[in-house]
Structure formats: structure tokens, C-alpha cells
Amino acid sequence: xxxxxxxxxxxxxxxxxxxxxxxxxxxxxxxxxxxxxxxxxxxxxxxxxxxxxxxxxxxxxxxxxxxxxxxxxxxxxxxxxxxxxxxxxxxxxxxxxxxxxxxxxxxxxxxxxxxxxxxxxxxxxxxxxxxxxxxxxxxxxxxxxxxxxxxxxxxxxxxxxxxxxxxxxxxxxxxxxxx
Numbered sequence: 001x002x003x004x005x006x007x008x009x010x011x012x013x014x015x016x017x018x019x020x021x022x023x024x025x026x027x028x029x030x031x032x033x034x035x036x037x038x039x040x041x042x043x044x045x046x047x048x049x050x051x052x053x054x055x056x057x058x059x060x061x062x063x064x065x066x067x068x069x070x071x072x073x074x075x076x077x078x079x080x081x082x083x084x085x086x087x088x089x090x091x092x093x094x095x096x097x098x099x100x101x102x103x104x105x106x107x108x109x110x111x112x113x114x115x116x117x118x119x120x121x122x123x124x125x126x127x128x129x130x131x132x133x134x135x136x137x138x139x140x141x142x143x144x145x146x147x148x149x150x151x152x153x154x155x156x157x158x159x160x161x162x163x164x165x166x167x168x169x170x171x172x173x174x175x176x177x178x179x
Contacts, residue, residue: 052104052148060141063129064097067121072165074117084117085163092163099159100139101152116167136172 064070069088073081087093096119119131132140136157137150150156157169 050145052102052144052146054104056141056144057102057104057148059143060100060129060131061097063121063141064093064100066123067093067128068124069093069122070096071120071122072117072163073120074167081118085165087163095159099152099155101150101155102139102148103151105146105148116171117165133168134171135175136168136170 068090069086070093071083071087072085073083075081117133119133120127121129121131129142131142134140134147137153138147139150140147153172157172160166160168
């Protein structure tokens with residue numbers, strides 16, 4: 001081995017710990033940055049939302065019309081969700097579409113609650129949309145940056161009640177009693 005090659009090998013050996021330390025530090029900083037971004041993301045989203053428009057409502061109704069299956073889940077997060085209702089009957093899907101009436105709000109808002117339950121819309125076994133239900137009558141659709149409230153609560157609760165989905169009505173009644 002030549003002297004210059006031996007020198008490079010010895011230099012590399014000496015700097016291994018230093019290099020490992022730097023890589024470890026960079027890794028920790030990267031993880032910290034990713035966590036910070038994940039935590040800040042919901043707050044960042046709030047600064048970019050807009051009030052729901054008739055176009056947004058039409059988009060939701062269009063996705064429902066394109067669905068060939070609807071399923072309702074309860075639970076927190078997709079891992080813990082439990083399916084409580086499902087149907088591929090076109091009349092059930094049409095009834096869902098009919099039950100959703102929204103007067104677009106003049107201001108945008110986002111409910112700070114966890115959804116319970118969640119309506120998932122499928123086409124050929126691929127999820128094409130999701131409707132989160134908050135406090136009984138507040139909904140959030142996949143492509144919306146804001147939430148909206150169901151205006152015809154009678155039709156909405158009728159669709160849910162006929163399918164054994166009782167939580168939204170209970171949450172709404174609790175909210176009304178608290179107000």
C-alpha cells in the first residue's frame with residue numbers, strides 16, 4: 001500500500017465516529033422537522049380554507065351519484081373503524097344524495113371535533129370520497145377545505161335512522177340541549 005493510500009485509510013478510520021455522529025444528528029433533526037410539519041399541518045390548512053359554494057356541494061352530490069357502494073363506519077382512524085352499515089343498492093345511494101341539502105355558509109368554518117361516524121363512498125371497490133359527520137349535522141367532504149351544516153335535518157336524520165345509524169341524532173340533540 002502506498003503512503004497516500006494508508007493516510008486516507010487512517011483518516012477515514014479516525015473520522016468514522018465523527019461522521020456517524022453527524023449522520024445521527026442530521027437524522028434526529030430530520031425526524032424533528034417532519035414531526036413539526038405534521039403537527040403544524042392542520043393549522044396551516046385553516047389559513048387556506050374557503051366557504052363551501054354551490055360548486056362544492058355539486059361536487060359532493062356528483063361523487064355520491066358515481067358511487068356504487070356506500071359504507072358507514074364508526075371509530076377513530078381507519079385502523080379502529082368498525083363498519084356499521086353498507087349498501088350497494090342504488091336506491092340507498094340515491095336516498096343519501098337526496099338527504100344531503102346544504103345552504104352554503106357565508107363564512108368558512110372547521111369543526112374541531114372527531115368525526116363520528118364516517119360515510120365512505122366507493123366505485124368498483126375504490127374509495128372515491130368520504131363524508132365526516134360532526135355533532136350530528138355538520139359534514140366535511142374529502143375535497144372541501146371547510147365544513148358545512150345540513151339544512152334539512154329531517155331528511156338527513158331519516159336516512160341515518162332508517163339504516164340504524166343513531167349517533168349523529170344523539171350528538172345533535174346533545175348540542176341543541178347544551179345551546
